[in-house]
Amino acid sequence: MNRYLIEVAYDGTAFHGSQIQPNANTVQGELNRALSLLMREKTSTFGASRTDEGVHALCNFFHFDSEKEVDVQLAFRLNGILPSSLAVVKIYQCKTPDFNARFAATSRRYRYKIYSKKNPFLQNRAMFFPFRLDFDLLDTAANLILQQKDFTSFSKKNTQTKTNFCEIKHCQWRQNAETIEFEIDGNRFLRGMVRGLVATQLHLAKGDFLLQDFTTIFEAKDCTKAFFDVPGYGLYLEKIFYPEGQFLPLLID
Secondary structure, eight states, rough: OEEEEEEEEGGGGGOOSSSSTTTSSSSSHHHHHHHHHHHSOOOOEOOOOSSTTTTTEEOOOOOOOSSSOOOOHHHHHHHHHSSSSSEEEEEEBBTTTTOOTTTTEEEEEEEEESSOOOOGBBTTTEOOOSSOOOOOHHHHHHHHHTTTBBBBBGGGGOOOSSSOBBOOOEEEEEEEEEEEEEEHHHHHHTHOOOOOOOHHHHHHTHHHHHHHHHHHHHHHHHGSOOOOOGGGEEEEEEEEEEOOOBBOOOOOO
């Protein structure tokens, strides 16, 4: 049995999230359908990172197994039948059959985009937020996030995770010509965590509560204390990192 890894990119507004679910259009569902058709056997994929409805991915990965050797034209053929909102970027063959797209990842990078002046070309690509923000407070809040380990207050309820501890490796706000962007790297992220961090920091920078209350929200370990009121379409799964040497030479580029 061979294990393969597919790198994909997608427009999240076209899907009800990445993870397959009944009676809903999802990234995983479209991949399974297309692979099963081309491989001429039922083929199931397993994702590296779950994204919610509306969340975009510049890079996400799914692995699948097959006793057949992958045709070198598989990426081209997949892109021919997948919807325009979902693209296969590359396909790799894993060195070992027990490689897991989710658990083998060492870190993930997310980015949240915000714009303050009306721009039709950023609609559904970033969040419109026409309010004055204290950027010094945003920088201070980002530094405080780097010092945290327990993100219980920024996790949605009813998740199946065994721990809410995460290691944040990088966390920063950037001001660009048209957008304000929050970028964060970590070994893992809880469901809703990045949007919770973004929303809560925006409320802080808008003056809705004081800086010391931001620390108190972490200490409370209660998601009702945080804010989650930012849309999914401003969020991008930007990169997933794996240790070197996990894959055989690139099959398709």
